[in-house]
Every structure is written in structure tokens, then in C-alpha cells.
Amino acid sequence: MLWTVRLCLLLAASSSGVPLDRYSTKGQHKVLLISFDGFRWDYDRNVDTPNLDTMAKDGVKARYVTPPYLTITSPTHFTLLTGRYIENHGVIHNMWFNITTSEKLPYYATQFKNEWWDNGTLPIWITAQRQKMMSTWFSEMDLDFVSLYFGEPDSTGHKYGPDSPERREMVKQVDRTVGYIRSLAEQNGLADSLNIIITADHGMSNVYRNGLVKEITLSRIPGFAFRDIAFHLVDFGPSGMLLPKKGMLDKVYDALKGAHPHLHVFKKEEMPKRLHFATASYPSFSSLTLDMSSTGWFLPVQFNAGEHGFDNEEMDMKPFFRAVGPACQKNLEVGPFETVNIYPLMCHILGIKPDPNCGHLDATKHMLVSATEGKFISVLLLIVVSGILTLQRPSWITWYR
Numbered sequence: 187m188l189w190t191v192r193l194c195l196l197l198a199a200s201s202s203g204v205p206l207d208r209y210s211t212k213g214q215h216k217v218l219l220i221s222f223d224g225f226r227w228d229y230d231r232n233v234d235t236p237n238l239d240t241m242a243k244d245g246v247k248a249r250y251v252t253p254p255y256l257t258i259t260s261p262t263h264f265t266l267l268t269g270r271y272i273e274n275h276g277v278i279h280n281m282w283f284n285i286t287t288s289e290k291l292p293y294y295a296t297q298f299k300n301e302w303w304d305n306g307t308l309p310i311w312i313t314a315q316r317q318k319m320m321s322t323w324f325s326e327m328d329l330d331f332v333s334l335y336f337g338e339p340d341s342t343g344h345k346y347g348p349d350s351p352e353r354r355e356m357v358k359q360v361d362r363t364v365g366y367i368r369s370l371a372e373q374n375g376l377a378d379s380l381n382i383i384i385t386a387d388h389g390m391s392n393v394y395r396n397g398l399v400k401e402i403t404l405s406r407i408p409g410f411a412f413r414d415i416a417f418h419l420v421d422f423g424p425s426g427m428l429l430p431k432k433g434m435l436d437k438v439y440d441a442l443k444g445a446h447p448h449l450h451v452f453k454k455e456e457m458p459k460r461l462h463f464a465t466a467s468y469p470s471f472s473s474l475t476l477d478m479s480s481t482g483w484f485l486p487v488q489f490n491a492g493e494h495g496f497d498n499e500e501m502d503m504k505p506f507f508r509a510v511g512p513a514c515q516k517n518l519e520v521g522p523f524e525t526v527n528i529y530p531l532m533c534h535i536l537g538i539k540p541d542p543n544c545g546h547l548d549a550t551k552h553m554l555v556s557a558t559e560g561k562f563i564s565v566l567l568l569i570v571v572s573g574i575l576t577l578q579r580p581s582w583i584t585w586y587r
């Protein structure tokens with residue numbers, strides 16, 4: 187992960203001022219994937235979003251999409267980029283951890299732990315590179331795949347809650363940013379070659395309901411004691427993972443099972459198959475997974491106004507999805523599909539052979555105008571820009587101009 191970030195910063199720095207059309211000399215099938223973290227499927231309903239509305243008219247809008255479980259940022263993004271469920275790509279949490287030493291790294295620091303991401307599953311930019319590019323990366327800079335990440339409206343959703351005026355204001359900013367990106371693409375002659383896919387990693391749910399936080403405090407559950415636990419990840423509100431000490435599994439399980447109507451406790455083999463979260467890559471961890479059975483219930487660990495991480499069947503956890511470009515139908519609203527299917531869609535548009543994945547092109551191909559043929563792809567780039575979205579001129583956009 188680290189090298190991609192470094193490379194992108196380098197490129198961003200070195201190429202500002204170069205006109206975009208220099209990058210667009212060949213290829214009909216470019217893809218720009220943009221993730222607006224935590225953009226819930228219905229966020230445009232009570233906000234004026236002229237640019238997102240225009241994008242829907244010019245392209246495809248899904249009613250909503252279903253992220254993989256656990257509905258938190260890093261695991262769900264890695265699903266977008268690999269087409270695999272979390273149990274299959276192995277990035278099971280936002281946090282890197284070591285169960286022997288009990289070390290944990292926070293979200294941001296984890297992004298720089300190469301081994302956390304490099305567990306045998308290839309993200310789309312590596313696949314594309316292996317099949318064509320790299321050699322001409324700097325010589326031609328004819329980018330075919332660019333991925334952008336914004337930390338909003340997730341941050342605002344956490345801080346003020348999904349129903350707040352602040353969140354609505356942030357959605358307006360996202361909308362203006364979408365308009366800006368599309369107008370730049372057009373001005374630079376990319377309208378006929380660039381496909382823009384906009385989606386998110388998960389949704390957001392209210393923590394405060396009628397002024398109250400509904401919490402489940404593990405330490406108050408009779409028979410449960412943290413001293414029986416060798417390692418735990420209960421740092422993210424609605425879900426948690428516990429590794430009981432040797433011989434303590436059944437004791438901990440029995441204490442938690444049935445302790446609260448909104449607390450679900452699963453042994454690894456009991457995890458519902460539909461969640462695809464048996465954590466196959468981590469045989470020694472997550473002996474027990476805790477899940478709050480419905481939105482609105484939390485482990486009292488952090489005190490945000492909005493939270494995610496719930497069951498991916500909860501409507502509050504569903505992200506939005508838009509796609510526009512020469513490969514896409516126009517003015518088409520499609521039904522929901524799982525975000526695991528976005529990877530094969532992108533590979534298809536780019537004309538590369540997908541690596542083994544859990545998605546199916548059948549789930550999305552009705553959005554495409556016709557079978558798009560593979561084209562020569564010369565260069566690919568990933569840009570990961572974390573942090574806050576800035577109004578008007580996000581700093582990452584400098585390389586575009």
C-alpha cells in the first residue's frame with residue numbers, strides 16, 4: 187500500500203499543470219473509481235444534489251448497493267478493489283493487530299503496514315499492471331484506471347450524525363465536487379473515453395435515538411470477564427471480535443449468548459454464511475464475533491453521533507452507486523447489487539482479465555451499453571487521498587490540470 191501512496195504523491199506533484207488531454211490519447215475504456223466514504227444510499231433524498239442528479243440522467247444509478255460484512259472502511263474498500271468478500275481477502279478490520287503481543291495500530295497507521303494488505307489477494311491495479319503496463323508508466327502517462335478516495339461524508343456523519351444539517355451540507359459539497367470532476371473530464375475531451383464510477387464503502391446510522399444511546403456494556407454481563415479474553419477488538423461500536431483464553435471459549439460464549447436481545451454471539455462455525463465472514467484467513471482469531479442485531483445498539487466504546495459496522499442487511503449500511511461514461515447506459519435506474527460485483531465490472535470495462543474473485547459480471551452487465559472489448563492499457567494509477575474533502579479545489583485534483 188505504501189508504495190502506491192508514495193508514487194501517487196510523486197505523480198501528483200510532478201504532473202500538475204499538465205493538461206489532462208495529454209493523458210487521454212488512447213483507450214476508450216478508462217475508469218475513474220471514486221469512493222466517498224460513508225455516503226449512504228439515500229443521502230441525496232433530502233439535499234439538493236443537481237450534479238448527482240445530472241449524473242444519474244447521463245448514466246446509471248443503483249437504488250443502493252450492499253457492502254460486505256463487516257461494514258467498516260478498510261475491509262469494504264478492499265472488497266471494492268479485489269471483488270472478494272472479507273473472509274476471502276483477509277483484510278478483516280480497519281486495525282492491524284498482533285494477537286500474541288496484543289498490539290493494535292489505528293486506522294491510519296494500518297494503511298502503511300504492507301503485510302496487512304499483502305495477503306495473497308491482488309487489488310485491481312496490480313492485476314492490470316501484471317497484464318500490461320508499468321513499463322510506460324512514466325514515459326507516457328496515459329492513465330487508464332484512477333481511484334480516488336474522500337474521507338467525507340463519513341467524518342461529518344460520525345461527528346454530527348446522518349440526520350444532521352452538517353451532514354446535508356457536506357453532501358452538497360460532495361455534489362459540487364462531482365460536478366467539478368465531470369466538468370474537468372469534459373473540458374479535457376474525456377467524455378467519450380472515461381467511465382466514472384462513484385460509490386462508497388458503507389452507510390451510517392444514528393447513535394442517538396430520542397436523545398439516548400442504546401449500549402450494551404460487556405463488562406456488566408453476568409459471567410463475562412475481560413480476564414478470560416486473550417485478545418479483543420471491540421473498538422468499533424456495533425461489532426466486535428473476541429479471542430477467549432485457552433479453555434475459556436465455552437465459558438465466554440455461554441455468558442454472552444442470550445445475555446441481551448440485541449447482542450448476537452457467533453462461534454466461527456456459526457457465522458451466517460450470507461455474511462461471508464468466517465475469517466478463514468485468520469484461523470487463530472475471532473473465535474467469537476459479536477454483532478448487534480439491529481442498528482441503534484452499540485458497545486460503549488466510542489461516542490460518535492453516527493456509526494457503521496452493522497449487519498450489511500440493515501438499510502442504513504447501504505452505500506450509493508452511480509456510473510457514467512461511454513460504456514454505461516443512460517438514464518437507467520437499476521436494482522441493488524453487492525459491491526463485490528464492482529470489481530468484475532471495472533475489469534470488464536478496462537478489458538483486463540479479472541483475478542479469481544467472488545463477484546459476477548452478470549450482476550452488473552445490464553448497465554453496460556454493449557460488450558466492451560478489451561483495449562490496450564498502458565498505465566494505471568491509484569491515488570489514495572485520505573482526509574477531509576476541501577471545497578472547490580481538492581488538493582489531489584492538481585494533477586488533473
Ligand SMILES: *[C@@H]1O[C@H](CO)[C@@H](O)[C@H](O)[C@H]1NC(C)=O
Binds near residue numbers: 284285286
Ligand atoms: C506477533 O508478534 C510476535 C512476537 O513479537 C511475532 O513473533 C509474530 O511474528 C507477530 N505476528 C504477526 C502476524 O505480526
Ligand SMILES: *[C@@H]1O[C@H](CO)[C@@H](O)[C@H](O)[C@H]1NC(C)=O
Binds near residue numbers: 304305467468
Ligand atoms: C494471510 O494472513 C494469515 C494471518 O496472518 C496467514 O496465516 C496467512 O498465511 C496469510 N496468507 C498469505 C497468502 O500470505
Ligand SMILES: [Zn+2]
Binds near residue numbers: 224259
Ligand atoms: Zn468508511
